[in-house]
Amino acid sequence: MLEALAISLVILCIVEFTILTRSARARERANTDQKKAQEEKYRLVQSVNKIYSACVYVDLVRKTYSTLHSIGAIHDLLGDSGSAEDAIHKFCDLMVAPEFAETMRSFVELSSLDERLGDRDVVTCDFKGRFSGWCEAYFIAGNRDTYGKLTSAFFATRVIREEKEREEAQNKNLAAALTAAKSANRAKSAFLFNMSHDIRTPMNAIMGFTELLEKNACERDKVLDYVQKIKDSNTTLITLLNNVLEMARLEGGRTIVEEEYWDIRLFNETINTVFADSMKKHGLQFLYTTNISHHHILCDTAKVQKIFLNLLSNAMKFTSPGGVVKFDITEIPSLKEGIANYRIVVEDNGIGISEDFIKNIFENFSKERSSTESGVEGLGLGMAIVKNLVEFLGGTIAVESTVGKGTKFTITLPFKIATQEDIEAPQREAKELQFKDFSGKRILLVEDNELNAEIAMALLKEAGIAVDRAENGRECCKMVEAAEGGYYKAILMDIQMPIMNGYEATREIRAMGDPRKSEVPIIAMTANAFDEDKCNALIAGMNAHLAKPIDVGELFKTLNRFV
Numbered sequence: 126m127l128e129a130l131a132i133s134l135v136i137l138c139i140v141e142f143t144i145l146t147r148s149a150r151a152r153e154r155a156n157t158d159q160k161k162a163q164e165e166k167y168r169l170v171q172s173v174n175k176i177y178s179a180c181v182y183v184d185l186v187r188k189t190y191s192t193l194h195s196i197g198a199i200h201d202l203l204g205d206s207g208s209a210e211d212a213i214h215k216f217c218d219l220m221v222a223p224e225f226a227e228t229m230r231s232f233v234e235l236s237s238l239d240e241r242l243g244d245r246d247v248v249t250c251d252f253k254g255r256f257s258g259w260c261e262a263y264f265i266a267g268n269r270d271t272y273g274k275l276t277s278a279f280f281a282t283r284v285i286r287e288e289k290e291r292e293e294a295q296n297k298n299l300a301a302a303l304t305a306a307k308s309a310n311r312a313k314s315a316f317l318f319n320m321s322h323d324i325r326t327p328m329n330a331i332m333g334f335t336e337l338l339e340k341n342a343c344e345r346d347k348v349l350d351y352v353q354k355i356k357d358s359n360t361t362l363i364t365l366l367n368n369v370l371e372m373a374r375l376e377g378g379r380t381i382v383e384e385e386y387w388d389i390r391l392f393n394e395t396i397n398t399v400f401a402d403s404m405k406k407h408g409l410q411f412l413y414t415t416n417i418s419h420h421h422i423l424c425d426t427a428k429v430q431k432i433f434l435n436l437l438s439n440a441m442k443f444t445s446p447g448g449v450v451k452f453d454i455t456e457i458p459s460l461k462e463g464i465a466n467y468r469i470v471v472e473d474n475g476i477g478i479s480e481d482f483i484k485n486i487f488e489n490f491s492k493e494r495s496s497t498e499s500g501v502e503g504l505g506l507g508m509a510i511v512k513n514l515v516e517f518l519g520g521t522i523a524v525e526s527t528v529g530k531g532t533k534f535t536i537t538l539p540f541k542i543a544t545q546e547d548i549e550a551p552q553r554e555a556k557e558l559q560f561k562d563f564s565g566k567r568i569l570l571v572e573d574n575e576l577n578a579e580i581a582m583a584l585l586k587e588a589g590i591a592v593d594r595a596e597n598g599r600e601c602c603k604m605v606e607a608a609e610g611g612y613y614k615a616i617l618m619d620i621q622m623p624i625m626n627g628y629e630a631t632r633e634i635r636a637m638g639d640p641r642k643s644e645v646p647i648i649a650m651t652a653n654a655f656d657e658d659k660c661n662a663l664i665a666g667m668n669a670h671l672a673k674p675i676d677v678g679e680l681f682k683t684l685n686r687f688v
Contacts, residue, residue: 180281183209222253239275242266259289327358384423386547408446416455419465421543428514435507436471444475464539474531487512564589569613571601573622597622598630610641614688620651628665635666646687
């Protein structure tokens with residue numbers, strides 16, 4: 126009996142101890158959880174404090190406030206509590222920039238706050254602080270009475286200077302993009318208008334003189350005159366097209382510098398040859414001067430010539446008979462070894478350029494007057510191309526002009542000084558290059574357009590070349606495969622064709638097993654005239670690239686290299 130009682134007492138003690146232990150642990154866990162909750166609450170408050178420069182509880186019934194958090198001058202101004210209306214007036218007078226004071230007074234007006242909040246929880250207002258820049262103010266709905274009327278709210282402010290600066294920068298960028306888009310639309314409209322007008326003019330001449338040719342085919346003098354005028358109109362068309370392509374290449378970053386040896390004295394001869402007679406016919410005096418130490422240079426001759434031919438052509442067009450056009454090349458000091466700097470001045474005493482237009486003279490499609498008004502054809506791309514080419518070649522360009530007195534363009538360009546090896550290389554090539562007799566040679570022309578094919582075949586046959594034609598790349602490959610090795614001495618390959626294009630056909634030919642077929646010279650003869658088109662042709666396995674419309678001299682010069 127006593128043993129049973131003792132055991133019961135022991136068990137009871139153990140149970141009570143266990144209960145006490147568990148209670149102690151529970152209290153400990155509760156204290157820990159409470160401590161964690163307080164720490165979390167503290168971190169939350171600290172986070173809020175970092176965001177807001179002030180946070181105030183407003184009792185809308187008593188019109189009082191209690192400061193929950195504030196920093197710096199705001200804390201000094203508000204204190205811990207007081208009259209809400211007094212605090213509002215102080216805040217607007219002392220903390221808000223004058224130009225935003227009225228806006229903020231309307232925003233912090235407590236009598237209309239319930240109505241302005243409505244069903245919303247928050248209303249905001251941006252303003253500039255006297256000392257902190259851009260800020261944002263909030264009213265956050267608090268309690269409501271049984272009728273739904275707002276009885277309390279929280280007022281908070283935070284600095285949003287960085288956000289506003291980003292927003293203003295973004296708006297500025299958007300405005301600039303909009304301006305650029307509008308400018309691009311105007312440029313596009315100008316381009317379409319100028320293109321339509323200036324292309325129709327030479328086309329009208331070509332069509333008109335072609336009809337006159339038919340009617341006067343037996344009168345040799347008239348025929349020669351009409352043919353020359355058709356050629357001149359063709360040249361105008363090609364110039365317009367080339368300007369558009371050149372601008373597209375420059376803007377798309379698809380142009381490259383192709384340096385070669387050049388003697389500036391040869392350029393002098395070219396300038397005199399091209400312009401001396403033309404200037405004389407226009408009744409102009411042409412003064413050409415040079416002061417150069419290094420005549421032998423390496424440069425992209427095509428681009429350099431395009432710059433100065435363009436400037437001189439403009440000077441001639443816009444200078445009245447009796448006027449003077451000056452062209453001067455002077456070598457100026459260079460700080461880089463192996464580099465020669467040149468200053469080139471093109472000056473005239475022509476009609477000049479207005480002050481308003483001179484600001485836009487280097488923009489695409491910019492023309493001070495239409496072709497109809499000025500009598501000068503063009504799309505308004507010439508000066509844009511000149512500026513882009515000059516800068517692409519590492520130079521600078523400036524323009525001065527006075528209406529009625531003339532215009533002066535000043536350009537600086539750096540060029541590498543040619544070595545003796547650079548000078549002698551073209552002379553060796555010239556000795557090695559002797560035009561061959563093409564008689565009896567057979568060429569495969571791959572061209573899908575009937576008119577292009579007819580013209581090319583006629584030119585080749587006049588040189589004694591036998592010509593076969595394929596209408597697409599697939600037919601070309603079949604003809605090469607079927608012929609004996611070496612049967613075709615070269616292939617003139619169009620690029621854009623149905624069934625199989627020129628690149629695909631070239632790759633298939635290069636993969637043929639017979640080296641006499643796979644190694645046949647393939648020359649691209651295509652309207653794909655960009656620099657990357659030349660690269661693509663070479664990558665595909667072609668030997669050379671000729672752009673349409675075909676320059677007959679370049680065609681036979683190229684054939685001379687490979688046939």
